[in-house]
């Protein structure tokens with residue numbers, strides 16, 4: 001039995017038109033009583049749905065599910081999502097062997113979900129980057145710390161940017177990125193959303209990463225060396241810092257490659273051009289000053305400089321109307 005939250009179960013049953021909300025609540029109570037409290041209300045709702053012939057979850061083979069439709073306990077799940085975040089792979093000791101684990105957060109218009117890859121599955125992720133579309137086949141869903149997690153089954157696979165698959169809008173969980181004022185940001189904060197005006201922009205810093213694992217590589221006499229993969233092709237990457245002010249405080253936003261692209265409205269090639277001609281970047285900086293952005297990300301403390309920084313994950317132009325509506329809602 002899939003673990004579907006009670007509110008969603010009820011919604012599905014009521015939308016069948018076979019019971020009203022009141023009738024359903026009454027039936028659930030009766031069912032729990034009938035079974036002497038041995039089942040939960042969720043369990044009762046499942047039984048009622050079954051008795052009424054209501055299909056809670058379509059189990060048609062090879063059907064791609066929206067992220068909202070994915071529940072703990074499901075098997076043979078396929079889904080398509082845009083890479084919202086790619087975490088660095090980690091290695092861990094397991095007896096005498098070592099294992100590898102890496103995860104992605106995929107999003108579609110209904111939500112986001114973490115997809116976890118183990119051991120040799122991790123190698124498939126070398127070619128996956130933020131904003132790529134990923135099709136996951138034959139996965140199963142389990143619970144981890146109260147969150148849903150998708151894991152690849154033994155026959156599981158992924159396809160990167162498959163033809164004909166698109167995800168335009170990613171619905172971000174509002175709980176995960178709670179709106180904060182800059183003065184409210186603290187160390188080791190959970191994800192937050194801030195809106196601020198750019199008051200200072202620094203030059204981008206350029207460096208090279210491993211084409212296989214995307215970790216930073218060292219460069220010597222024109223060739224690149226990855227700690228894990230040896231001599232590799234180096235891919236140009238960059239990071240840009242900009243200070244944001246929201247009237248309550250200021251914080252330095254850290255924009256990695258994709259986020260820099262979104263911030264500047266430029267692509268890889270355009271940004272890379274500034275590596276050779278940094279003075280040209282002065283105009284870009286001037287244009288950014290005074291612009292308002294909505295940033296989703298995480299706060300962390302930069303130990304070297306003993307200051308808080310905002311590690312940006314998603315960049316959007318602030319929507320003036322939306323911000324105004326928010327202010328009006330808050331005023332007494």
Ligand SMILES: [Zn+2]
Pocket residue numbers: 210211212213214215226227228229230232
């Ligand atoms: Zn590498």
